Amino acid sequence: MNTDFEKLLKTKHMFEWLSNEPFEMITSTIEQMYIEQSPTTKMLEFKITSEPEWLTGGRKTEDDSEVILVRTGVSVACDFTLQDNNGVYNLSGIFTWVGTHLDAKPKTRMWMDLDGTLSELGMNGLLADRIYELDNVE
Numbered sequence: 623m624n625t626d627f628e629k630l631l632k633t634k635h636m637f638e639w640l641s642n643e644p645f646e647m648i649t650s651t652i653e654q655m656y657i658e659q660s661p662t663t664k665m666l667e668f669k670i671t672s673e674p675e676w677l678t679g680g681r682k683t684e685d686d687s688e689v690i691l692v693r694t695g696v697s698v699a700c701d702f703t704l705q706d707n708n709g710v711y712n713l714s715g716i717f718t719w720v721g722t723h724l725d726a727k728p729k730t731r732m733w734m735d736l737d738g739t740l741s742e743l744g745m746n747g748l749l750a751d752r753i754y755e756l757d758n759v760e
Contacts, residue, residue, distance in 0.1 A: 625649060626669040630698065633674055639694055640721045640730050648717065651732050652702065660706040671714075672699035675744035677753060681725075695720035695753040697744040716743040720753045731756050 627645045630637065637644035653665040674696045680689035697718045704711045716738040721730040733752065735743055743749065 623649065623665055624667045629670045629673055633676065633696075636676060636678075636694065636696070637719075639691065639724055640719055640728075648719070648732075652717065652734055653704075655734060656704055656706075660708070662706045664705050665702060666705055666710070667701075667703040669701045670698055671701055672740060674698040675740055675749065677745050677749050679753070690725050692725050693720070693722040693753050693757070694724065695749045697740060697747075697749050699740060716740060718743060718749065718752060720749075720756050722753065722756045729756055729759065731759075 625645065627634075630645070634644065641647040649665060649668050652668070653663065656663040656665075675698065676694065676696050678691060678695075679693040680691045682689055695718065697716055699714070700717050701712070701714050704713065713736055715734050715736040718733040718735070719730065721728055723729055731752075733743075739747075741747055
């Protein structure tokens with residue numbers, strides 16, 4: 623599979639809050655989303671096409687000198703190519719990954735919104751809602 627994560631390299635350390643191997647986790651999870659719809663699906667290419675939009679939240683320590691990260695979320699535009707027994711599909715969308723309870727028992731979730739925009743799904747859109755929504759999931 624050909625991948626291009628160049629636009630995420632400056633914030634890779636932030637992705638590592640969510641996974642030790644974040645870029646591999648992104649491609650494998652997205653591919654799995656489509657395998658559930660068509661078992662013969664394979665991802666051929668994946669490219670990040672925008673700078674990431676991050677939101678983070680924390681809580682202060684007892685002495686107020688530090689902040690402990692407790693939640694984060696990121697949205698980023700991407701293009702990817704999938705193939706299954708029926709053909710090859712060139713797709714675009716917004717990939718979102720959120721994590722909560724990062725200081726205790728982390729929970730994460732990913733979304734792939736085809737043909738979405740960062741204005742709808744990024745830091746000025748649904749990203750904050752998705753972060754807090756995950757807080758309420760058991």
